[in-house]
Amino acid sequence: MKKILVVLMILICATSLFAQAAKEAAVVEETTTHIIVDHQGVEVEVPKKIDRIGVYNIYPLPSVITVFFNNANKLVAMSKPSLTAAQNGLLGKLYPEILDVDTASVTGQINIEELMKKNPDIVFINGGDAASRKLLNDAGIPAVGISVNKWDYDCIETLDNWIALLAELFPEDADKVQIVHDYSYKIYNEIQDRVKDIPQEERVRVFVLFQYSPSTMLTSGKHFFGQWWCDAIGAINVANELEKDNSSPVTMEQVYAWNPDAIVITNFTAAQPETLYTNGMGNDDWSAIKAVQDKRVYKTPLGMYRSYTPGADAPVSLLWWAKAIYPELFADMDLTAIAKDYYKTVFDVELSNEQVASIFAPPSSAAGGF
Amino acid sequence: MVIPVPLIISSVLSKIGIGDPASSAIEKVLWNIRLPRIILASLAGIGLSLAGLSFQSLFANPLATPDTLGVASGSSFGACLGILMGFSLRGIQLMALALGLVAVSITWVCGRQKGRGTTTIVLSGIIIGSLFNALVSLVKYVADTETQLPSITYWLMGSMSGKGYSTLTIGSPLIVLGIVLLFLMRWRLNILPLSDDEAKASGTDIKKLRIAVIVIATALTASCVSMCGQIGWVGLIVPHICRMALGNSHEKLVPSSISIGATFLVVVDTMSRTIATSEIPISVLTALLGAPFFIVLMKKNGGWTL
Structure with missing residues (x-):
């Protein structure tokens, strides 16, 4: 009888421990992702820690991401026109690593299997591109919609919003939002004055x-x-x-x-x-x-x-x-x-x-x- | 740009030594932009109409168009390839002309069979045409979406703008030659739709005639496409309008296709550049204007048969 009781006690302890461990695991699971709202107004579940970024078709964005981090190490895929601009401009000279970013998987149409090989944590797409969003979601890759023309082609406001979205994804660099905004409008307002x-x-x-x-x-x-x-x-x-x-x-x-x-x-x-x-x-x-x-x-x-x-x-x-x-x-x-x-x-x-x-x-x- | 008529007249008079020329900008618009454009539109209108007329008679098929043998698709591919490789306007045009002739040669080689009339040629033309259309899609796919693709897209829609006298020097010789030849042999074209036996009875070498007509019509189409891109409908509508009005005698059809073809395309091109500030692609207008007009005419006359 005693033996049975001991076994029972052990079992109970074990299960509660297991349950505790499971609970802890679940907590860890919960905190690895969070929900953000992209420029298209879509709620996207993204990892909290993002190390590998793909950019499909928003040609200026890879350069913004690169200067945002002051390196291109997180970029794993971008479209060919982004590369051409980097090769011919300052970006490729300042950040030679961007010249090696893969372009084959996201030039023209997304080659989803090639892109999956690059194992991106998130891929930025044009907000309105529903077909690509579905393609990426089906492959289990969070697709974050970026808008180029939502702000009436206002380049400064658009840059503000791009940086704001990046800051949401990478909160450690959130201070850049204000810095970019202040600098842009300092120049803009000075010009307006004159x-x-x-x-x-x-x-x-x-x-x-x-x-x-x-x-x-x-x-x-x-x-x-x-x-x-x-x-x-x-x-x-x-x-x-x-x-x-x-x-x-x-x-x-x-x-x-x-x-x-x-x-x-x-x-x-x-x-x-x-x-x-x-x-x-x-x-x-x-x-x-x-x-x-x-x-x-x-x-x-x-x-x-x-x-x-x-x-x-x-x-x-x-x-x-x-x-x-x-x-x-x-x-x-x-x-x-x-x-x-x-x-x-x-x-x-x-x-x-x-x-x-x-x-x-x-x-x-x-x-x-x- | 609106230039008042008196200014145009005084500019023309100044060319023959009466009065002073208008301002430099107006002179340039009139003589370097509009005049070559009008010549181009009339030549292209004539070329496409005559090519369509010839092919319809040749294949005894009212649905035949200048593109029946894959010429236009081949030319389009040549031009797109030229744009992709960053050629000059002249290079693009030569590529279009060359590839158009290549396409029709392939069609001819593939479709030529002893004792089998023209049906296999038409079939082969359709196959080669879609082959080159696929190649056009391939070029569009690999083209840079920000710099080259718009050029290719606008070129494929057809346009008379941005063309000068140098465009005409490459494209017009073959068109003028083709027009002259078809005009001279207009009465012989009546034999084309006949069956082999009937044609033999007339004492004409029907084979040679067919080859001659194919070569001329191909050169006409390739030259037109090389100068102003793909312009649909003209080659179908104009000959049909002439047939409905004048019957099937080529002695009347050739001259009437020449005048109606030229007029039609000059009018449509003028509309394309004046309706809105931004030019409307000419192939869009030829279809939008041509289709309803054609339907009305067909309902009235009950169409025509060969």
Whole structure:
């Protein structure tokens, strides 16, 4: 009888211990993930500790992630255009490790089996891309939706929101949210102060050459980043009558009709100011356009990414736009010094003068595909 | 851009030495943008209409189009490949022309069979056409989505914009030659839809005639596609309109296809660049305008038969 009692006691102790252990295990299980709300408003369960990140199709995001951590070690997959920009810009020089990030699994369409081999903890996707979200969820990979156009193509607000979402995923770097926000709006507000009194008829009329090949010319209508850049520096986007979302095709004849005062060429085309000065693309003759006659054609900077889109460079790019379009108004602002200060203050990245200079003189190959 | 008519007239007069030219921008728009564009639209309209007319008669099939033998698909593939490899406009155009001719040669080699009329050629054309369409998709897939894909997409939709005289120098010789040849042999084209026996009875070498017509129609189509991308419907609608109005005699059909084809495409192209600030792809408009117009005409006339 005693023996039975002892055995029973032991059994009870064992089970309660086991239960305790199980309970503890469950507690550990509970705390390894948490729920966040992504830009699409979807609740996503993500691991608390994220070491491996994939980025599908949001081309500027890998550069933002890289400067956010000041290294590219967490990136395991990104789309090819992100790599091209890194190869041609400063990003690849500052963080050579980004050049080895896999692109095969997430270029074009997601190759889910290749991507699973990379074992990402989370993958960032375009918020509205429901098909990719389902594909990733079916494979057990949390898909975090990022938005590029939710904030009316406002590059600074978009960057703010990207950093905020990153801070939610990586709370140890949460202080960056405020730093980025403050710096961006310091520059933005300074620009507003200086341009607000320019009378409407004296505002510079800008044509944004978003993409340019022998067969196609694309610009930014009212609903694309070009409109925001122009608005943000007190210039007029000549193509603001175009209602098409994203880029809009435009003809040379239309450019003649607009006859812009200045032209800004993005890094989504190999064209340089020289290309327009020498009529070097297709059959287009630019010589009668005011901007070309006045030699007022500018190429956007290529910092961490093609800076026409939102990205880590947004505040510096904004100042570049302002200085390019209104040189006298911003003559006292030293772009190089401010760029260095921005990267140091916000991301703790030290840039040399040569590196900053390379941001503002991007090569044509930055537009290259493959 | 709106240029008032008096300004256009004075600009034209200044070219022959009367009065002063208009402002530099207007001169450039008129003579370097619009004139080549109008020439291009009329040549492409004629080329596609005549190619469609020839193929319909050749295969005695009212559904035949300039793309029946896979020419347009081959040309499209050539152009897309040129864009992918970053060629100049001239290079892209030459690639389109070359690949169009390659495609039709493959069709010819695959479909040629002794004693089997033209049916196998048409079948082979459909196969080669879809083969090249698949290759176009492949090129689109590997193209850089931010820089090259938009160029390819807009090119495939067809456009007359951004074309100058240099575009015409590559594309127009074959078109002009093709137009002249088809015009000269217009009465012989009447023999095409006949059966082999009937054709023999007429004393014409039907085989040589067929080969000649295929070569000419192919060169016409490839030249058009190389200059302005894929423009659907023209090759189908224009010959049908002419047939409904004038019957089946090619002595009337060839000249009428030339004039109606040129007019149709110049009108559609003008609409495509004036309806909105941003240009509407021309192939969209040819279908949107062509389809209803065609249906109305068909209901009225009860269609036509070969």
